[in-house]
Amino acid sequence: xxxxxxxxxxxxxxxxxxxxxxxxxxxxxxxxxxxxxxxxxxxxxxxxxxxxxxxxxxxxxxxxxxxxxxxxxxxxxxxxxxxxxxxxxxxxxxxxxxxxxxxxxxxxxxxxxxxxxxxxxxxxxxxxxxxxxxxxxxxxxxxxxx
Amino acid sequence: xxxxxxxxxxxxxxxxxxxxxxxxxxxxxxxxxxxxxxxxxxxxxxxxxxxxxxxxxxxxxxxxxxxxxxxxxxxxxxxxxxxxxxxxxxxxxxxxxxxxxxxxxxxxxxxxxxxxxxxxxxxxxxxxxxxxxxxxxxxxxxxxxx
Numbered sequence: 208x209x210x211x212x213x214x215x216x217x218x219x220x221x222x223x224x225x226x227x228x229x230x231x232x233x234x235x236x237x238x239x240x241x242x243x244x245x246x247x248x249x250x251x252x253x254x255x256x257x258x259x260x261x262x263x264x265x266x267x268x269x270x271x272x273x274x275x276x277x278x279x280x281x282x283x284x285x286x287x288x289x290x291x292x293x294x295x296x297x298x299x300x301x302x303x304x305x306x307x308x309x310x311x312x313x314x315x316x317x318x319x320x321x322x323x324x325x326x327x328x329x330x331x332x333x334x335x336x337x338x339x340x341x342x343x344x345x346x347x348x349x350x351x352x353x
Numbered sequence: 354x355x356x357x358x359x360x361x362x363x364x365x366x367x368x369x370x371x372x373x374x375x376x377x378x379x380x381x382x383x384x385x386x387x388x389x390x391x392x393x394x395x396x397x398x399x400x401x402x403x404x405x406x407x408x409x410x411x412x413x414x415x416x417x418x419x420x421x422x423x424x425x426x427x428x429x430x431x432x433x434x435x436x437x438x439x440x441x442x443x444x445x446x447x448x449x450x451x452x453x454x455x456x457x458x459x460x461x462x463x464x465x466x467x468x469x470x471x472x473x474x475x476x477x478x479x480x481x482x483x484x485x486x487x488x489x490x491x492x493x494x495x496x497x498x499x
Contacts, residue, residue, distance in 0.1 A: 252422070252430055254415035265411050269400035276398070283440075284398055287433035291449060291457035294429075303437060311437035313461045 209248045212295040218320075220328075222335060225270075226344035227263040231297075232335070235320035236327055237309070239279045239302040241271055241335075250296045253288055263343075268298060270342045275302040278338045285313065355394045358441040364466075366474075368481060371416075372490035373409040377443075378481070381466035382473055383455070385425045385448040387417055387481075396442045399434055409489075414444060416488045421448040424484045431459065 211221075211229065219231035219242060227247075233240035245264060250256060256264065268286060275281040281302035288298045301314055309317035323331070332349060339345040357367075357375065365377035365388060373393075379386035391410060396402060402410060414432060421427040427448035434444045447460055455463035469477070478495060485491040 252418055253411075253432065254418045261411050261415065262408060265399075265407050269407065272398055272400045283435075283437055285433070285435045285437070286399065287431070287435070287459075289429075289431045289433070289459060291429055291431070291459075313433075313435060313437075313459055315459045 209244075209246050209250075209295070211244065212293045212297075214293050215242065215244065215295065215297060220332070221348050222332060223339070223345055223347040223349070225263075225267040227260055228267050228298075230271075230339075230345070232332065233320075234323060236323040237318055237321045238304075238307055238314060239275060239281070239331060240314070241275075241300045243267055243271065243298045243300065245296055247296075251290060251294050252296065253298075255296075264298070267343045268300065270339070270345075271300040274335065274338050275300060278334060280304075287313075289315070355390075355392050355396075355441070357390065358439045358443075360439050361388065361390065361441065361443060366478070367494050368478060369485070369491055369493040369495070371409075371413040371488075373406055374413050374444075376417075376485075376491070378478065379466075380469060382469040383464055383467045384450075384453055384460060385421060385427070385477060386460070387421075387446045389413055389417065389444045389446065391442055393442075397436060397440050398442065399444075401442075410444070413489045414446065416485070416491075417446040420481065420484050421446060424480060433459075435461070 219233050222230045222232050228243040228245050231242040272284045275284050279302045282305050283303040285301040336347045365379050368376045368378050374389040374391050377388040418430045421430050425448045428451050429449040431447040482493045
């Protein structure tokens with residue numbers, strides 16, 4: 208089990224774990240913004256994962272992208288592994304909308320993060336957890352309140 | 354064979370083709386910046402590719418990321434599928450350096466593109482083509498001049 212980088216711990220809420228990755232929700236209500244963090248020590252680039260883990264990452268990434276389109280009605284999905292600031296490998300999955308505050312620019316540095324209300328956070332979390340049941344080995348860190 | 358989006362045709366140079374993707378070089382000398390474009394009609398998201406194509410995309414992406422570290426001495430690789438402006442699925446692979454003009458910000462919108470000199474372009478192109486020989490079914494669109 209790899210420890211989460213302090214900045215990821217601070218900026219995100221842990222929702223659960225796929226077979227390979229921890230699933231985080233970014234605390235920014237501007238967009239449904241999820242992060243997959245492969246549970247491997249000392250990895251900074253996707254190509255450093257072995258082939259089986261790369262395939263599993265692709266599976267988990269596709270589950271997340273489909274979720275953003277089918278359950279969050281994203282107009283476009285943005286997927287990115289950057290890591291210029293937080294070296295621990297993590298892959299952003301962000302639902303983008305024609306009317307979101309940064310569109311069509313990428314989200315990084317575009318707008319200050321907007322805090323979730325308690326209700327909105329619960330809704331996003333529960334919708335996600337329900338949709339992910341039984342997908343790619345996902346196990347929730349929460350008991351859905353819906 | 355999918356037609357390249359006009360903006361990709363305009364901004365990039367075609368270097369060759371992997372088994373799945375066309376390989377483009379972005380005409381921006383600020384960073385070694387490559388783009389993989391899966392040769393499939395009407396695809397805007399990675400999860401829309403079938404499973405075999407997703408696996409091949411992962412292979413080709415890893416070849417490119419490793420190239421950026423091993424042959425271009427990248428401090429960090431940035432990989433991203435955004436597509437907010439150009440809907441045709443394309444995946445950026447960018448070598449980042451602690452001293453590059455946008456570091457540590459993402460490159461999109463950070464700095465105006467800087468034109469390659471003829472010599473620098475030839476060097477980048479030839480180094481890439483030589484390193485990719487025999488990798489993931491790569492076929493060059495150019496005869497290396499080295």
